[in-house]
Amino acid sequence: MSNDALRKREKALEEEFFARQSQQLRDTLKATFDREATRDELKAATGLSDPQILDRLVALQVRGETMAAFWLYPLVEVAWADGKLDRDERDAILAAAVAAGIEAGSAGYQMLEATIADGPTEARRDVWFAYARDLAARLDPKERRAVREDLVRRARVVAETSGGVLGMRKISGKEQRVLDRIAEAFAD
Incomplete structure (x- = not known):
């Protein structure tokens, strides 16, 4: 191979290397920008200021448009409390979502469907309760x-959908x- 051909090949490999590095840098910058934009969006949607809670929400792929669905996460906890989910519980959660203004087919609705199917996780539970504590601290007692009454009422509807025998003890201990x-x- 001639020196000219070797130089051309070397130049092509060098350009390919730097193009790959440049693309990786762009991807990293885009991911950082997207994460910051999502954090800002969540901050605006929730009023949260704690960066750790915001970062945990971002890690769970919660976005501003899906925050309303994330708010209903405790309904999933109730539905799965006995270790299984039945269709009536699933339908009750989705009905609660629609009643809360989450349109069927929207990003929030889809996130809730996936969360229902996956079941509760420690990460979601921890982030939801951290969010709830932060929110509760900013609310007056009334x-x-x-x-509290609204969320517990919605969760109770889910709990009552599949429980009980002959209408007795519709809500299990779990x-x-x-x-x-x-x-x-x-709590106050």
């Missing part, structure tokens, strides 16, 4: 009570513990 934990997040 607002906290209203939020479901009641989850309901109590939700209420405690907004």
Whole structure:
């Protein structure tokens, strides 16, 4: 191979190397920018200022448009409290989402469907309760009570959909513990 051909090949490999490095740098910058934009979007949607909670929400792929669905996460906890999910519980959660203004087919609705199918996770639970504590600290007692009653009411509907025998004890002990934990997040 001639020196000219070797130089051309060397130049081509060098350009390919730098193009790859440049693309990796662009990808890293884009990911950083997207993460910051998502954090700002969540901050605006939730009023949260704690960067750790915001980063954990970003890691769970919660976005401003899906925050309303994430708010209903405790309903998933209640539905899965006994270790399984039945169709009535799933339907009750999705009905609660629609009643909360989350349109079927929207990003929030799809996120909620995926969360229902996956079931509860420690990461989601921890982030939701951290978010709830932060929110509760910013509410006055009357607002906290209203939020608590609304969320517990929605979760109770899910708990009552599949439980009980002959209309008795519709809410299991495990479901009641989850309901109590939700209420405690907004205790006075």
